[in-house]
Amino acid sequence: MAKRQTESVALSKFGVLVAQLESIVASALQQPPDPLLCFDLLSALVASIEEESQEAIVQWQRKCEDALYSLLVLGARRPIRRLASSALVRVIAKGDVISIYSRASTLQGWLADCKRSEPLSCAGVAQCLGELYTYFGRRITSGLTETANIVTKLLKFHEDFVRQDALRMLESALEGSGPGMLQQDA
Known part of the structure; x- marks a missing residue:
């Protein structure tokens, strides 16, 4: 049962969205992120934070925080910045709050x-x-x-x-x- 629970956390919707965000950020040097794709992805990410368990959030939290930070540093436009900032606040609030300091x-x-x-x-x-x-x-x-x-x-x-x-x-x-x-x- 414990193995099945771990697999469900690893395959959560939140984790998939974080992986997609990481992919967009990683490929940004070759091609700037598409604003509409980022907006849709971040909207889904924000919604998934509310739906996911704290366990799933904590598992992907650092990767999510790093990808959101990277997206902001890339120079995202205002709507993307707003969603990325909102997602970061929500992921820290629902996940491991201690990361707020770092x-x-x-x-x-x-x-x-x-x-x-x-x-x-x-x-x-x-x-x-x-x-x-x-x-x-x-x-x-x-x-x-x-x-x-x-x-x-x-x-x-x-x-x-x-x-x-x-x-x-x-x-x-x-x-x-x-x-x-x-x-x-x-």
Whole structure:
């Protein structure tokens, strides 16, 4: 019985969708991801997170997080960024929540090192970090100062959408960290 249960987790719909997302990301160097395909895949992924057991989510969580992160770093457009950010939040919330610390740190590190030639990537990673702050802000408040420094850097971009996503990220970080966080830091 235990073997059959393991096989069903390994062959879950969520796992298949994660594998498809990994394939899209892996082939992105040869061919940019098709936006409609990504949108459909991410929509199905978000829906499957709600339907799957925590066991199935945890088994595929790290691969899913890595593929979503890679998709954002590739420079996905706004609807794809929104879905990827939503999927990341949902997979962490339903799976192993402890990964929030390493994932937030990875996103902050990437933003701290980003270059001005990567505006779509910066906007996507900033949007995703903002979503993480919205849902897990109290857990990751130690990164609030670093986030404020990153926002200062992103505000120097010429593209309005990067500056807007940077300010939204800061707003989400402050709101997600809870009332009184500004007073504590002062």
